[in-house]
Amino acid sequence: MKARLRKYDPPNSPTSVGWTKAFTWRLTPPDTPWQLECGGHLNEVTVEYETYGELSPARDNAILIAHALSGDAHVAGWDRDASDTHRPWRKNKPGWWDAVVGPGKAIDTRTFFVICANVLGGCYGTTGPRSICPETGRRYGLSFPKVTVGDWVRLQARLLDHLGIERLHGVVGGSLGGQQAIEWAMAFPERVARCIVLAASPRLSAQGLAFNAVGRYSIMNDPLFLNGDYEDGQGPDAGLAAARMLAHITYLSESGMHQKFGRRRRVAHGPKSGFGVEFEVESYLEYQGRAFVERFDADAYLYITRAMDYYDCAESWGGGDLATACRRVRAEMLIVSFSSDWLYPRAQCRDFAIHLCRAGRPVTYVDVPSNLGHDAFLVETDAVGRLISAFFNPARKGWSI
Amino acid sequence: MKSSRPPMPQLLEQVARSLAARKDPALTGIDVETLCAQLRERPPPPPAQPRWQDALIEAQIPEGASVLDLGCGGGELLHRLIRDKSVRGQGVEIDFEAVSQCLTLGVPVLQTNLDEGLREFPDQSFDYVVLEETVQTLHQPLRVLNDVLRVGRYGIVSFPNFGSWRVRLSLAIEGRMPSTPALPYRWYETPNIHLFTLLDFLELTSEISARVVRGFSLVEGVVRPLGLNDNLEADESLLIITRDPPLA
Numbered sequence: 001m002k003a004r005l006r007k008y009d010p011p012n013s014p015t016s017v018g019w020t021k022a023f024t025w026r027l028t029p030p031d032t033p034w035q036l037e038c039g040g041h042l043n044e045v046t047v048e049y050e051t052y053g054e055l056s057p058a059r060d061n062a063i064l065i066a067h068a069l070s071g072d073a074h075v076a077g078w079d080r081d082a083s084d085t086h087r088p089w090r091k092n093k094p095g096w097w098d099a100v101v102g103p104g105k106a107i108d109t110r111t112f113f114v115i116c117a118n119v120l121g122g123c124y125g126t127t128g129p130r131s132i133c134p135e136t137g138r139r140y141g142l143s144f145p146k147v148t149v150g151d152w153v154r155l156q157a158r159l160l161d162h163l164g165i166e167r168l169h170g171v172v173g174g175s176l177g178g179q180q181a182i183e184w185a186m187a188f189p190e191r192v193a194r195c196i197v198l199a200a201s202p203r204l205s206a207q208g209l210a211f212n213a214v215g216r217y218s219i220m221n222d223p224l225f226l227n228g229d230y231e232d233g234q235g236p237d238a239g240l241a242a243a244r245m246l247a248h249i250t251y252l253s254e255s256g257m258h259q260k261f262g263r264r265r266r267v268a269h270g271p272k273s274g275f276g277v278e279f280e281v282e283s284y285l286e287y288q289g290r291a292f293v294e295r296f297d298a299d300a301y302l303y304i305t306r307a308m309d310y311y312d313c314a315e316s317w318g319g320g321d322l323a324t325a326c327r328r329v330r331a332e333m334l335i336v337s338f339s340s341d342w343l344y345p346r347a348q349c350r351d352f353a354i355h356l357c358r359a360g361r362p363v364t365y366v367d368v369p370s371n372l373g374h375d376a377f378l379v380e381t382d383a384v385g386r387l388i389s390a391f392f393n394p395a396r397k398g399w400s401i
Numbered sequence: 402m403k404s405s406r407p408p409m410p411q412l413l414e415q416v417a418r419s420l421a422a423r424k425d426p427a428l429t430g431i432d433v434e435t436l437c438a439q440l441r442e443r444p445p446p447p448p449a450q451p452r453w454q455d456a457l458i459e460a461q462i463p464e465g466a467s468v469l470d471l472g473c474g475g476g477e478l479l480h481r482l483i484r485d486k487s488v489r490g491q492g493v494e495i496d497f498e499a500v501s502q503c504l505t506l507g508v509p510v511l512q513t514n515l516d517e518g519l520r521e522f523p524d525q526s527f528d529y530v531v532l533e534e535t536v537q538t539l540h541q542p543l544r545v546l547n548d549v550l551r552v553g554r555y556g557i558v559s560f561p562n563f564g565s566w567r568v569r570l571s572l573a574i575e576g577r578m579p580s581t582p583a584l585p586y587r588w589y590e591t592p593n594i595h596l597f598t599l600l601d602f603l604e605l606t607s608e609i610s611a612r613v614v615r616g617f618s619l620v621e622g623v624v625r626p627l628g629l630n631d632n633l634e635a636d637e638s639l640l641i642i643t644r645d646p647p648l649a
Contacts, residue, residue, distance in 0.1 A: 362489075362509035363511065365511045388502035
């Protein structure tokens with residue numbers, strides 16, 4: 001099956017942010033060496049980020065978007081630097097949240113200054129395991145230090161300093177991005193006015209840890225993995241594709257898969273002869289795996305899934321007690337779950353909201369009915385957009401703290 | 402269709418008089434002549450007054466209080482309380498559209514089911530817990546009421562009074578399930594699964610060791626302080642209840 005057919009906003013559309021260009025920013029002393037939560041450090045750190053809209057003279061209209069596991073800073077619009085050799089997958093489609101971010105859209109770039117930065121340890125321009133280690137002149141590979149959600153958020157905060165933004169109008173993220181949003185509200189309570197957490201909870205469940213473990217196992221046991229020191233273009237593609245295929249199953253739901261694929265075959269009455277791709281659902285997963293390998297790096301996948309495993313805001317900010325951690329929060333919170341999400345199930349999202357409420361924080365919790373599973377946070381753009389727009393609408397009268 | 406049944410004044414009067422002659426408990430404390438006069442000139446039911454309680458509640462809640470509104474709908478009451486009285490407000494609502502509406506008003510709201518949702522709130526964490534026109538829709542009203550008094554210092558509870566003469570006539574004399582402005586649904590589609598009268602509620606209040614601090618009734622479209630005849634006359638009532646001992 002081909003990628004989802006969608007109508008994209010072309011770059012010249014009045015509701016598109018148009019052609020985009022990424023910025024890079026290099027940390028300089030005294031920020032370097034940049035210390036990491038797990039004890040390691042990086043002597044050189046580069047951050048790739050994108051922005052849309054204009055920062056207001058009062059510098060009070062900034063919204064930070066945190067991207068998810070396989071996402072990137074290219075949130076909206078069309079990458080003007082995309083070419084056959086440079087991030088070719090961006091040539092035919094806009095940023096991953098183009099339906100939500102743009103002039104007149106839910107996160108209205110006529111009103112807000114939107115920022116998204118690629119995470120540390122990833123493969124989209126911000127320093128990661130495929131970057132060159134200045135001490136050795138070679139790629140880091142698995143010698144790259146362990147990174148955490150806390151590290152990402154601290155680096156984002158430093159980027160905001162660099163951009164001259166003291167306080168965010170809001171921070172929003174889904175899935176692993178939602179955990180960054182939680183981290184923002186707890187690590188920098190004074191710097192966030194509003195926080196939206198989509199399809200994410202304070203920590204991943206045992207089931208989620210298990211899925212990540214299988215994904216990493218598949219990568220690390222691919223004979224081309226070479227302990228992370230593979231050459232560009234010769235990496236553990238099969239392992240990475242399998243990891244993605246498994247992960248993709250966790251992003252859907254049983255009923256959603258049934259509805260989308262059922263038991264349909266690619267050739268309706270074809271022979272049942274081999275072990276090739278026969279069912280539509282196999283074809284879809286194979287496509288997802290292949291497409292992912294084109295645009296993602298296996299080492300980065302290990303580092304980012306590990307950061308996802310490690311994240312536990314109760315441990316970081318409450319000595320293991322979520323209620324204590326929640327009392328740090330000063331932002332107005334919006335927690336959104338999706339009814340068929342089994343990666344970050346709604347009960348866990350709701351439980352987080354209840355903890356915030358018990359801590360006396362103003363919190364809204366919404367469960368969006370959807371059979372699209374975890375993916376719903378990206379796909380249910382109408383419902384999600386409506387909630388975001390209402391919550392970020394600067395005309396609303398807030399809670400007095 | 403709901404209110405187009407022909408009035409049956411003569412039949413009603415006969416039944417009322419025979420009930421009175423038998424000293425039927427249904428008419429205890431009721432002057433049969435007044436009732437018959439009312440029956441003869443049975444006034445059209447007043448138009449439904451959605452959220453007539455809001456103004457009352459706003460008047461009762463002091464500046465800066467904390468308020469938990471259970472079944473807060475679109476959040477209008479909390480919005481005004483937050484805006485005008487700097488209240489710390491939190492809503493609870495099950496309906497997705499209503500929750501979205503709360504968001505546009507800037508009212509924090511948890512989308513959750515009241516029958517299971519309240520136990521998670523800590524003891525005495527709000528000054529007021531509002532339960533507007535909701536008790537009769539709950540599967541476990543007693544448990545929720547106990548929780549209201551546990552979580553809040555004061556409970557503000559409003560409900561349709563099943564003891565109102567309009568309801569009594571509908572059921573006792575016409576033999577039909579009541580359909581009034583306060584109880585507008587047909588029996589098969591009503592969310593009101595636990596119907597009760599004002600007296601029933603007052604009795605329950607004392608059974609759960611609470612007392613009524615203040616009460617109001619909606620009678621023929623007019624709000625007035627709780628009166629002795631309200632079990633018969635009130636279409637709806639609103640009570641402020643607490644387990645706090647009375648001031649000496």
